[in-house]
Amino acid sequence: MAKAKAPVKSYQNQEFLSSSEARVIRILAEYLEPQLRFKQHKIVDTIVFFGSARLKSRKEALTELNKYKSMDPKKSGFAKGLREAQNALSMSKYYEDAVELSKRLTSWSMNLETEANRFIICTGGGPGIMEAANKGAKLAGGYSIGLNISIPFEQFVNKYVTKDLQFEFHYFFMRKFWFAYLSKALIVFPGGFGTMDELFEILTLVQTQKIRKKLCLVIYDEKYWRKIINFDALIECGVISKEDMNLFYFCEDVDSAYKIITNHLEKHFIKGKDLSITEPKLNLK
Numbered sequence: 001m002a003k004a005k006a007p008v009k010s011y012q013n014q015e016f017l018s019s020s021e022a023r024v025i026r027i028l029a030e031y032l033e034p035q036l037r038f039k040q041h042k043i044v045d046t047i048v049f050f051g052s053a054r055l056k057s058r059k060e061a062l063t064e065l066n067k068y069k070s071m072d073p074k075k076s077g078f079a080k081g082l083r084e085a086q087n088a089l090s091m092s093k094y095y096e097d098a099v100e101l102s103k104r105l106t107s108w109s110m111n112l113e114t115e116a117n118r119f120i121i122c123t124g125g126g127p128g129i130m131e132a133a134n135k136g137a138k139l140a141g142g143y144s145i146g147l148n149i150s151i152p153f154e155q156f157v158n159k160y161v162t163k164d165l166q167f168e169f170h171y172f173f174m175r176k177f178w179f180a181y182l183s184k185a186l187i188v189f190p191g192g193f194g195t196m197d198e199l200f201e202i203l204t205l206v207q208t209q210k211i212r213k214k215l216c217l218v219i220y221d222e223k224y225w226r227k228i229i230n231f232d233a234l235i236e237c238g239v240i241s242k243e244d245m246n247l248f249y250f251c252e253d254v255d256s257a258y259k260i261i262t263n264h265l266e267k268h269f270i271k272g273k274d275l276s277i278t279e280p281k282l283n284l285k
Helices: 020-040 058-070 078-110 129-139 172-182 193-207 222-228 231-236 242-247 254-268
Strands: 046-050 120-123 144-149 166-169 183-188 216-220 249-251
Touching: 020 166, 020 172, 046 078, 046 129, 046 193, 058 078, 078 120, 078 129, 078 254, 120 129, 129 144, 144 172, 166 172, 172 183, 172 193, 183 193, 183 254, 193 216, 193 242, 216 222, 216 254, 222 249, 231 242, 249 254
Parallel strands: 046 120, 046 183, 120 144, 144 166, 183 216, 216 249
Antiparallel strands: none
């Protein structure tokens, strides 16, 4: 007589694990699995780069712009396409700056005398500014993290993320948790809705002291961000205080961003030659 097939265990039942009833298990998995990998790689804290997924490298932008040299200017859509290509070349400055800043920060962190991996570059794992930051870390010979999110367009894990530190999230809020929890510094490059969402969530957490650690928040290119967000009007209307502008730094170039970040980290998170670890502080009550 054939032996009866054993029932599937609950934790091996894919239909159950994909159900709405198992949502809490999936949420916990997106907390516990990254935590395990970070522990295995001795990653204590991160420097996070935010910014547009749509920005291109200078090389890619130039290639696109050069296509228009051989095109008929009378062709339908030529003027619009040319303007977009010219803008992409102008905006590629931020991609190149993110590569250089990430490279310099990674070299700095690799020279710290510690057995743990401190101040590792972390991005959303996708293209644009995220790719640039991961690329800079790789050029310096260091690790970098990619916290990817499953969405219908734009997002894929770029080739510069360290293989064992590639993550795929379903829940935006769990992805944001890992951005905030390990970070000691964040750099916000020009971006759109997603970048503004990330920026304002972090600003709110700092403003309300839900994040209690001395987080260094750098907003890259004051001219761009003041064009997009009227900070002065927010103050004038009384919806933020003038002191709230002290929650972050504006900076205009790689040198100033590097100096602000490394000075801040050395002051608040590096204690003597032993580099004593300061645990992340998030008020989760």
